[in-house]
Amino acid sequence: MREQTGPPGRAAALDEVARALQVSAVESDVFVDVFARAHHLGRSDLNAIMWIAASAEQGRPLTAGELAARLGLGASATTSLIDRLEGAGHVERIRDPRDRRRLTLSMNDTALAMAREFFQPLGRRMAEALADLPTEDLLVAAEVIRRMTGAIVASREAARADRPEPR
Amino acid sequence: MREQTGPPGRAAALDEVARALQVSAVESDVFVDVFARAHHLGRSDLNAIMWIAASAEQGRPLTAGELAARLGLGASATTSLIDRLEGAGHVERIRDPRDRRRLTLSMNDTALAMAREFFQPLGRRMAEALADLPTEDLLVAAEVIRRMTGAIVASREAARADRPEPR
DNA sequence: GTCGAATGGTTCGACGATCGAAATGCTATA
DNA sequence: TATAGCATTTCGATCGTCGAACCATTCGAC
Secondary structure (H helix, E strand, O other): OOOOOOOOOHHHHHHHHHHHHHHHHHHHHHHHHHHHHHOOOOHHHHHHHHHHHHHHHOOOOOEHHHHHHHHOOOHHHHHHHHHHHHHOOOEEEEEOOOOOOOEEEEEOHHHHHHHHHHHHHHHHHHHHHOOOOOHHHHHHHHHHHHHHHHHHHHHHHHHHHHOOOOO | OHHHHOOOOHHHHHHHHHHHHHHHHHHHHHHHHHHHHHOOOOHHHHHHHHHHHHHHHOOOOOEHHHHHHHHOOOHHHHHHHHHHHHHOOOEEEEEOOOOOOOEEEEEOHHHHHHHHHHHHHHHHHHHHHOOOOOHHHHHHHHHHHHHHHHHHHHHHHHHHHHOOOOO
């Protein structure tokens, strides 16, 4: 690996931050699985709840199709996913009055509580772990993470282009 | 949180970095899934290949049981996973001569190439996405990510304590 | 040494999540 | 109105995972 136009240590730093993010992803993965199992849910179900909760917080409820896109699932899998969540009383189907083909998803208190239970202890522990770092560092890290996430999304779409698939 | 009266924006910064990491985890998740599908593999199969490759690089081949532990799978699921990988010609079962109950897993070039194909374009895109940030920022981000990952692991173990695990 | 317990993997049957294709209901355009 | 197009659902099939029972091997105690 040659160093192109960068200060010495650039490649090592890139490697370090990339590896840190990868480890983080693996650990998150396991965490989600453990938490989901504890609540008798599948992993996609939990991810769905998080997306729906995030959108609900922004006051812009998700449609079924958008959810499918964010989860990388097909339409039919999304339908049965929503069936499961609705059956468990976590979300409610609401037909969009402006376009009655569309579904918007509204979260029940049950699921909101679950999302909170998911995030709260985690957020507390994170705040502790970062307590002695300056706020500026957190903002820097957030920006770096967002950019790397962008790279992940780009790679995903490139990979999807190889195998032209549903949308 | 005693930061309540602390520097303005602290809470917001915490929220921002935590959210960035969460989105990153979800996107990594989807990415693995999409990539795996493009190669006619399941997500666990791909994760398995990455673990086996990582261990092979260190010259310390994995056993079937270790693989199961790292993937969080049961024994039977691991057996059929290895069946699939072996059938596809990616790995080879080798009985450990020292303890003939044990299997060690050896990787084929096919799978090594696949692991490389997985990481290379991703690494390239990440390097591009971070090109105009100072190296120091990357190191800061790596440290922040590592600390948050520690918090995730701690939360996972706390959650596991609630529901003692069968393994 | 021999027997029982523990360990590492495998087989079998069942279930659940996802897929693809066809169907349904709705909207927009002509 | 007819028609094309879109969002979601239904249906049948497939695949990955689980749990329990099972084989082979090793270890420990007598």
